[in-house]
Amino acid sequence: MQNNETMVWTGPVPTTVIETQPFWNACNEGKFLVQRCRDCGKVQYHYRAFCCHCWSDAVEDLPIAGTGKVWTYSVVKINRSPQFAEWGVYATGVIEVPEGVKIISRIAADDVERVHIGADVKLAFAKAENGQHIPYFVISEEAK
Amino acid sequence: MADPKLAQAAAIVGAYEHPTRFAPEKSEWQLLAEACRGAIKDAGLSPAHVDALFVAATAPEGGQLGLCTSTMAADYLNLKPKFIDETDIGGASLGYYVNRAVLGIHAGLFKCALIGYGATTKSRKVNVGTVSYNQLTGQEMVPIPDAFEQIYGTTVTAFMGMLTQRYMHETGLTSEQLAHVAVTMRQHAQLNPHALRREPITIDDVMASPMIATPLRKLDCCIVSDGAGALVIAHPDLFPECAKTPVWIRGWGEALMTHGGGHTNWATESREMVARACADAYSMAGRGPRDIDTAMIYDAFTPNVIIDLEGAGFCGVGEGGAFAAAGEMRLDGGSLPVNPDGGGLSSNHPGRRGIFMFIEAVRQLRGEATGRQVKNAKVAMCTATGAAFLARRGSAAHILEI
Numbered sequence: 001m002q003n004n005e006t007m008v009w010t011g012p013v014p015t016t017v018i019e020t021q022p023f024w025n026a027c028n029e030g031k032f033l034v035q036r037c038r039d040c041g042k043v044q045y046h047y048r049a050f051c052c053h054c055w056s057d058a059v060e061d062l063p064i065a066g067t068g069k070v071w072t073y074s075v076v077k078i079n080r081s082p083q084f085a086e087w088g089v090y091a092t093g094v095i096e097v098p099e100g101v102k103i104i105s106r107i108a109a110d111d112v113e114r115v116h117i118g119a120d121v122k123l124a125f126a127k128a129e130n131g132q133h134i135p136y137f138v139i140s141e142e143a144k
Numbered sequence: 145m146a147d148p149k150l151a152q153a154a155a156i157v158g159a160y161e162h163p164t165r166f167a168p169e170k171s172e173w174q175l176l177a178e179a180c181r182g183a184i185k186d187a188g189l190s191p192a193h194v195d196a197l198f199v200a201a202t203a204p205e206g207g208q209l210g211l212c213t214s215t216m217a218a219d220y221l222n223l224k225p226k227f228i229d230e231t232d233i234g235g236a237s238l239g240y241y242v243n244r245a246v247l248g249i250h251a252g253l254f255k256c257a258l259i260g261y262g263a264t265t266k267s268r269k270v271n272v273g274t275v276s277y278n279q280l281t282g283q284e285m286v287p288i289p290d291a292f293e294q295i296y297g298t299t300v301t302a303f304m305g306m307l308t309q310r311y312m313h314e315t316g317l318t319s320e321q322l323a324h325v326a327v328t329m330r331q332h333a334q335l336n337p338h339a340l341r342r343e344p345i346t347i348d349d350v351m352a353s354p355m356i357a358t359p360l361r362k363l364d365c366c367i368v369s370d371g372a373g374a375l376v377i378a379h380p381d382l383f384p385e386c387a388k389t390p391v392w393i394r395g396w397g398e399a400l401m402t403h404g405g406g407h408t409n410w411a412t413e414s415r416e417m418v419a420r421a422c423a424d425a426y427s428m429a430g431r432g433p434r435d436i437d438t439a440m441i442y443d444a445f446t447p448n449v450i451i452d453l454e455g456a457g458f459c460g461v462g463e464g465g466a467f468a469a470a471g472e473m474r475l476d477g478g479s480l481p482v483n484p485d486g487g488g489l490s491s492n493h494p495g496r497r498g499i500f501m502f503i504e505a506v507r508q509l510r511g512e513a514t515g516r517q518v519k520n521a522k523v524a525m526c527t528a529t530g531a532a533f534l535a536r537r538g539s540a541a542h543i544l545e546i
Contacts, residue, residue, distance in 0.1 A: 011297065012276070013295070014285070014287070014291035015284070015285050015287045015291050016287050017287040017288065019288065020291065020292075043405075043406070044405035044406055046289055053405055071310065072309045072310035072410070072411075073306060073309060074303075074357040074358050074359075075355075075357065075358040076301075076302045076305070076358075077354070077355045077357060078301075078356050078357070079274060079276070079297055079299055081279045083276060084276065092298050092302050093306060094410075100407075101405070102406050102407070102408075103406065104292065104293045104298065105296055106296040117310070117313050134295065136296070
């Protein structure tokens with residue numbers, strides 16, 4: 001995977017439902033949505049129709065700034081599923097964003113062996129064949 | 145606080161681990177039935193005694209038994225239980241059945257529970273740890289939460305790799321310390337004629353084995369076997385009819401962890417979940433870590449053992465790796481022999497290892513573990529963590545006594 005925002009997504013494409021459609025629509029506009037609750041003030045990810053912390057309906061979209069740090073990761077050497085055949089060796093991980101949540105994602109780097117906990121990452125999008133933009137994170141140049 | 149009478153409610157009176165680790169000529173049902181027959185025979189009871197049935201699904205690990213498993217199993221075995229359950233928390237499910245059996249017996253709902261599991265994961269060539277979850281389970285990717293996670297290549301081993309990487313970061317655990325876990329389990333497996341992998345391995349062998357998903361190497365991962373096992377849990381009223389000394393279920397606990405809306409620290413919460421389950425088990429049994437003669441720890445991956453050692457209080461937080469490297473888990477001279485049968489890393493792991501831990505504990509407490517007997521074992525502990533997907537996990541802890 002290149003550090004290039006016009007990259008083509010070759011992995012599985014997400015399934016959607018009305019509840020999660022706003023998240024995926026926002027991706028197509030270059031935004032990654034977490035949610036903040038107007039009642040309890042807490043932030044949540046992944047996207048859902050209510051606040052999982054206080055069960056209020058009053059959740060509002062909070063687009064993340066696009067920065068974050070690697071909280072943990074794994075460089076996957078073996079994935080025998082055909083749907084990941086084109087990925088080769090890749091890094092999957094958890095990104096901690098300043099908005100206050102941890103996000104499971106893919107971590108792209110020129111050399112995945114250099115991915116480490118605490119590395120700075122920035123948000124990027126790849127475009128799937130069906131036109132859906134898929135968010136992932138890229139190791140920031142300054143972190144190398 | 146739980147009713148203290150639960151500690152006197154029920155005992156394991158029958159246990160049987162199928163000797164096979166590879167059975168391409170048999171169905172999953174057939175293996176299950178052979179294990180159930182073995183456990184009933186071991187108990188000295190008959191199928192007519194069984195009035196509660198608990199059977200684990202295999203479909204979540206690529207097997208064929210998925211929907212309505214206990215009802216379908218009752219039909220295959222031609223039993224008419226009053227009570228069934230198939231609570232699903234992956235490999236830990238079997239321990240949850242033990243708890244539900246104790247509860248039901250204590251409540252007077254039934255007197256003889258049969259718990260069974262059988263799977264042909266090896267002969268069906270299922271790559272449990274190294275395929276996408278949707279491929280493993282044969283389920284479609286669902287919009288919540290799969291679509292937010294599984295599109296990123298999170299295999300079972302990749303999840304545990306992520307958890308382990310963070311655990312190492314926070315506690316100083318090393319890959320070499322993890323390798324000691326694998327080597328100790330293999331040493332134990334050499335004493336178990338039924339273990340799948342018995343050839344000796346060294347720390348260097350573990351460290352040189354192929355990386356699957358960092359930091360986990362092939363020999364940090366459990367083996368994939370075919371296998372089956374069953375337990376019979378009975379009310380004291382049935383003890384006079386039983387063939388062997390009952391093994392009491394003196395204490396148990398359960399705990400769950402979740403993603404917490406994106407806030408959970410997977411590393412610390414994994415350990416604290418085990419600690420919560422163990423605290424309840426210790427409290428119910430009136431026991432503590434120092435009372436345990438031998439521990440059966442669910443070793444799907446080497447780091448599970450470290451996390452459980454620390455969570456159960458067998459050592460301090462951050463000391464599990466050194467505990468393993470010092471040989472404390474070894475049958476030969478260790479202070480806490482762990483998995484004398486060789487565990488899931490070397491003996492038997494078709495996907496849901498939970499039941500085999502109880503069977504080995506029963507063998508140890510009865511003094512039947514020929515060739516690998518923990519001397520004077522009177523109190524055994526079982527800890528198991530299973531997963532739904534990623535860090536949505538559950539732990540069960542049990543204290544068994546003879």
